Amino acid sequence: MIDLHNxxxxxxxxxxxxxxxxxxxxEMAKIAAADGIRIIASTPHFRPEALGDRLPEVCALLREGVTRLNRVLRERGVDVEIVDGAEVQLWEGLPELADAGLLPTLGEGRHVLVELPIASYATYAEQVLFALQLRGLQPVIAHFERMAGAPTQEFDAEALVSRGLKLQVNCESLQGRRGKPVQGAARDLIRNGLVAGLGSDAHNPEDSPPRLSACRRAVNRxxxxxxxxxxxWEQPLEIIGRA
Ligand SMILES: [Fe+2]
Structure with a gap:
């Protein structure tokens, strides 16, 4: 399996x-390996607006971290590969960042994991996403199902997908850990064929571990x-630029 959000x-x-x-x-990588995850996209929060002048430095730091972690995992015999990436917070300046080569993509590909604001409606969201597409990038919306918990948002999943955007869903949402409306939204998105990949959105080994197999049955149902x-596997492989 490939974990697209971790x-x-x-x-x-x-x-x-x-x-x-x-x-x-x-420890997290071992949990993932035991679950059958072979590739993890490293997607730390990336908030360009807050980073300011430190952006180039942080981009380099993220890539160095992935290289270092892969080396340690190989030394320890943990059979998981980490690939580059970030969970990029939506911001009006993202197209310019892409032009400057400062927008982390997933793996070796042209996909960018973008987090939309849940608490407030961003009128510029679709313009920014479209501007990224014009630059040859492919936005993947992080845990899109969580928008169901945001009554102020009015994103139409079908319209977004028809315009070439991709949607990622979290395993924990399918398991009901974000409440019934979010769980229902995750199921509907999968039922309607609107999802391109799953993520654990793992934050720690204890209460937010990197596992995906637990939602196998819910996804197939x-x-x-x-x-x-x-x-x-199939669609995430394309998303990380390996297909
Ligand atoms: Fe996340």
Missing amino acids: HILRYVVPVHRTEPDIEIAV AGGRGAFERLT
């Missing part, structure tokens, strides 16, 4: 308030036989 890197490089601790990252393989 915060393991916060334990490798100091990009969050979390104190880095490589042992926690190794909603999307039909083979849906889980498509959403955890």
Whole structure:
């Protein structure tokens, strides 16, 4: 399986308030390996507006962190590969960042995991996403189902997908950990064939672990036989630029 959304890197490089601790990252990778996950997209929160002048430095730090973590995992015999990426917060300046080569993409590809604001309606969201597409980038909306918990949002999943955008869903949402409306939204998106990939959105080994297999049954029930393989391997492989 491929986990498209994972915060393991916060334990490798100091990009969050979390104190880095490589042992926690190794523990998370072991949990993922035991679950059958072979590739993890490293998607730490990336808030360009807040980073300002530190952007180039942080981009380099994220890539170094992935290289370092892969080296440690190989040394420890943990059979999981980490690929580059970030969970990029929506911002009006993203197209310019892309032009400057400062927008992290997933793996070796041209897909960018974008987090939309849940609490407030961003009128410029669709313009920014379209501007990224014009630059040859492919936005993947992070945990789109969580928009169901945001009554102020009016994103039409079908319209977004028809315009070439991709939607990512979190395993924890399918398991009901974000409430019934979000769980229902996740199932409907899969049922309607609007989802391109799954993520654990793992933040730690204890209450937010990197596992995907737990939602296999829910995914196949909603999307039909083979849906889980498509959403955890075939389509994510393309998203990380390996297909
Ligand atoms: Fe996340």
